[in-house]
Amino acid sequence: MTTLLWILIFVTTFSIMEFMAWFTHKYVMHGFLWHLHKDHHHKDHGSWWERNDFFFLFYAAVSIGCFIGWSYYGFWAGLPIGLGIFAYGLAYFFVHDIFIHQRFKLFRNANNWYAKGIRRAHKMHHKHLGKDKGECFGMLVPPLKYFKK
Helix, strand or coil, X not given: CHXXXXXXXXXXXXXXXXXXXXXXXXXXHHHHCHHHXXXXXXXXXXXXXXXXXXXXXXXXXXXXXHHHHHHHHCCCCHHHHHHHHHHHHHHHHHHHHHHHCCCXXXXXXXXXXXXXXXXXXXXXXXXXXXXXXXXXXXXXXXXXXXXXX
């Protein structure tokens, strides 16, 4: 029963992270911390590293905090929560940084309906270069309107 509960917490955490990605993107990245996210829309530097990359540190710290709570303080749900946050971050990294933005030259020839929908949705988001008017959505499940045949 404990394993089933841990799996449920892991899957729930992973799913909540999609909402958190949307919320953070819309209200934090395109809000009061736009100065960190702006270089993701406007390449104003020659570096591989973007100021926008600092956002992953927040979620990494939360995930690590969950692992510490589990390991040192007996917070048993810390392990599945921390793993759920970590797994979402890993999925986000592969989809956003590797697949969409090609920070590493992998998955260039992926051309199925999901790949096309993800690319189309992200392209529409980056069409708006400013802080306002850019449609924000979670990374793994963008609006269905982008999944045309």
